[in-house]
Amino acid sequence: MKNPRSPWLVAAFSLGLAACGGGSSTLTPAPAPVTPTAPAPAPPAAVAGIVVTPAQMNSEDLNTIFFRAREGDTITLPAGKYVFKRTLKLSVNNVTVLGAGNGSDPASNTILSFKDAAETNGLEARFVKTVTLRKFAVEDAVGDAIMISNSTDVLMDTVRAEWTTDPVKTSRMAYGLYPVACDNVTIINSKAIGTRDAGVYVGQSKNIRVVGNDVYYNVAGIEIENSRNAIVEQNYVHDNTGGILVFALPGTYRFATNDGTIVRNNRIIDNNLPTAANATGFVTAVPPGTGVMVLASQNTEVHDNIITKHKTAAVLAISFQATQFAYDPKVYDPHLRGFYAHNNKIDDFGSAPTAAFADPASLGPVVDGLFAYLKSNNLPQRLPAVVWDGIVDVATGSTGSQGQGGKYTGNLQVCSKNNVIDTLTVPGQISYENIDLDLVALMQGLSSAPLFPFPERMNCSISMPAVTGLP
Numbered sequence: 410m411k412n413p414r415s416p417w418l419v420a421a422f423s424l425g426l427a428a429c430g431g432g433s434s435t436l437t438p439a440p441a442p443v444t445p446t447a448p449a450p451a452p453p454a455a456v457a458g459i460v461v462t463p464a465q466m467n468s469e470d471l472n473t474i475f476f477r478a479r480e481g482d483t484i485t486l487p488a489g490k491y492v493f494k495r496t497l498k499l500s501v502n503n504v505t506v507l508g509a510g511n512g513s514d515p516a517s518n519t520i521l522s523f524k525d526a527a528e529t530n531g532l533e534a535r536f537v538k539t540v541t542l543r544k545f546a547v548e549d550a551v552g553d554a555i556m557i558s559n560s561t562d563v564l565m566d567t568v569r570a571e572w573t574t575d576p577v578k579t580s581r582m583a584y585g586l587y588p589v590a591c592d593n594v595t596i597i598n599s600k601a602i603g604t605r606d607a608g609v610y611v612g613q614s615k616n617i618r619v620v621g622n623d624v625y626y627n628v629a630g631i632e633i634e635n636s637r638n639a640i641v642e643q644n645y646v647h648d649n650t651g652g653i654l655v656f657a658l659p660g661t662y663r664f665a666t667n668d669g670t671i672v673r674n675n676r677i678i679d680n681n682l683p684t685a686a687n688a689t690g691f692v693t694a695v696p697p698g699t700g701v702m703v704l705a706s707q708n709t710e711v712h713d714n715i716i717t718k719h720k721t722a723a724v725l726a727i728s729f730q731a732t733q734f735a736y737d738p739k740v741y742d743p744h745l746r747g748f749y750a751h752n753n754k755i756d757d758f759g760s761a762p763t764a765a766f767a768d769p770a771s772l773g774p775v776v777d778g779l780f781a782y783l784k785s786n787n788l789p790q791r792l793p794a795v796v797w798d799g800i801v802d803v804a805t806g807s808t809g810s811q812g813q814g815g816k817y818t819g820n821l822q823v824c825s826k827n828n829v830i831d832t833l834t835v836p837g838q839i840s841y842e843n844i845d846l847d848l849v850a851l852m853q854g855l856s857s858a859p860l861f862p863f864p865e866r867m868n869c870s871i872s873m874p875a876v877t878g879l880p
Contacts, residue, residue, distance in 0.1 A: 458483035458505075466491035478504050486545055490515035492522045499534035506532075508545025511569040511600065519545040530556050531570075538562060548573050551581045554601075557588040562880065569600040576603030576626045578686050584610045585627070590663050593880035597621055605685040606692050607632040608649070611639065613663040616878045619644065628685050628692045629654045630677075635662045638878050639670045645678075651695035652680040652716075657705040658691055659729070659741035666742060667706040669876045672714065677701060679718040694732045696721040696764035701750075705729040708747040708820075710873045715754050720761040722792055724750050726823060728800040731765075731848060744802040746821040749871050750795050756831035759792030759841075766792070775851060778858060789832055792844060795825040797867060799847040799860065813850035816866055824869040843867040 459474055459482060466489065478484060480503045488509035499506070508519030523531045529552025534540045539562040546569035547554040554570030557563050570585030585601030585608045588594045594617045601608030601624045608627035611617050615637035622644045624630040630649040633639045634656045646652040653675065657667035681698040695702055698720035703709045705728055716723040729736060729743030736743055765771040780790040801808050801815025808815035817823065825843045832841035845864035850856035860866065 458485065460485045461487060463487050463489055463491075468493045468495040468497070471497055475499050475501070475504075480504070483507055486519045488515060488517055488519055490520040490522060492524065493531075494526050494528075496526075496528045496530045497521070497532045499532070499537060499540060502537050503539040504537075505541040505543065506545070507543050510544050511546045511567050513546070520548060521545060522548045523551070524549040526551065529553070533557070535559055540564070542566070542568050544568070546571065549582070553584040553587045554582060554604075555586050556584070557591055559590045560588070561592045563588050563591050563594045565596045565599055567598045570602070570604075570608070571600070572603035572605075572626075576605070576685065577683055580605045580685055581687055584608075586610070589613055592616055594618070595620075595880050600624070601630075602626050604628065605687040606690070607654070610634065611636060615664075616880050618642075618879055625649060626682065628682075628688050629695060630680065632656060632692075633667065633670050634658060635660075635664045635667050636670075637664060637668055638876050640876060640879060641670070641672045642674045644675045646675060647678040647680065648682055649680045650682045650684050650697050651699040651702050652677040652719075653701045654695065655701075655703045655706045655709050656691070657707070657729075657742075659734075659736040659743075665740070668708055669874065670706065670709045671873075671876050672701060672709070672711045675714045677714055677716045681718070681720050691732070691734065694734070694764075696725070696762070696766060698722070698761070698763050699725050700755075700758075701725070703727070703745065703748060704732070705743050705745055706748075707745075708874055709749075711748075711750040712752045716758075716794075717755070718757045719759070721759065721763050721766060722796040723753070723755045723758040723794040724825070725796050726750070727796075727798040730800055731798045742802075744800065744805075745798075745823060746802065746805065746817060747871070747873065748797075748823045749873055750825040751827045751870070753828045755794040755828055758794050758830075759796075760790070762792050772846075772851075775846075775857075775859065779861065782858075788839070789841070791832060791841060793841045793861065794828060794830050794832075795843045795867070797823050797825075797843070797845050797864075799845045799866070800849055808849075809855075811849065811853055811855055813847055813853065813855050815849075820871050820873065822869050822871050823867060824871050825867045826870050837863060839863060 478501045483505040486508040510518035512518040531547040531550035531554045533556040537560045541564045543566045572580040572582040590613045603626040607629040608624040609631045612634040617639035619641045625648040628650045630646040632654040677700045700716040700719045700723045702725045806817040839862035845860035
């Protein structure tokens, strides 16, 4: 995740030494030599903040400490596992909460358990400027483990959010690490495990870095939603339903679109988990077995990732129409534009597509027909690595008379090129790198098969706008 700017206040001190001497015109005996003594050690620098005792690690005392904190304080939490009955709430600017570690051993780590708590979220902060959370874990929060809203300069460093028991069947933790409507967000070196929605979710925010995290057993591993300027890199995203999601969803949000996201240098591996039993909402549209899913977003670049072992698609790029959820076109733009997947290393993909791709009432017959064609030609029966629904906005692109077979130009194009895959490719003839479903044509009966084996519309390169303003 991001490299954080340190919020610490460093105290400095100096030791001043003074000497004085005198003389006389009268000769006097020299004084006896004095054995020098070592100077007294300098006092330690004062720590601006509070060291919490184990006895204070309860809902009432720790909330009081949070409430009485002063700007610039560090609140240091002891090692141990502590049970809380209510949400812990931060409301003071420029406060750091520092534990002993985010592991599972209470002898050397700080674990905040909200199992059977009377309220939903674990730790939350609202409307604060500069909040730093380091080296502790939040377990079994019903709601969100760590939720920060309407705040600036947010740093989560070496924290853990986890639902600890059979998350697919029992998790009631919606989000693990959940900054929303924030500016300058950094989530680094942390873990998010076992949510019924997204492990790491950054929504309605701008200037975002998500770097170096370990994310698993969630429906969505990492999700960037309705935000601006995000880099997601060097994460290990594995054993989720879908690995990394970049979404623009309809609703009354701070930002109506998602614009400017880079997904790079991640390990995205074996995200085939069934959708959690308690999952609700748009996340249920994520097909199990999806490495990266980009939905209705603008200017998204996916490059230099390792994406392996996904039974539906390594990369799925779609417009909102493909979800079949209702939306109001007067207030929401459902189209995907400006997408570029390149230089990813992709293998073991598309052999057993799920969800709509296996539904007899949806794309199941299309996939079955494609696989039958491939089998008859002694070709591997797979969906190609990068799947695009092929839907183009008629206002900003060109389409056929019925809206089918569209094309964007310039940086609005949907492109996938120079990915390294493990399946047969004959340039200009057949490629398992990309498939263009041309979904409008399929839905209207204008076509019975997707644009395969070599979809020209996706065989392009674009230069994405720079992602700027990062923390």
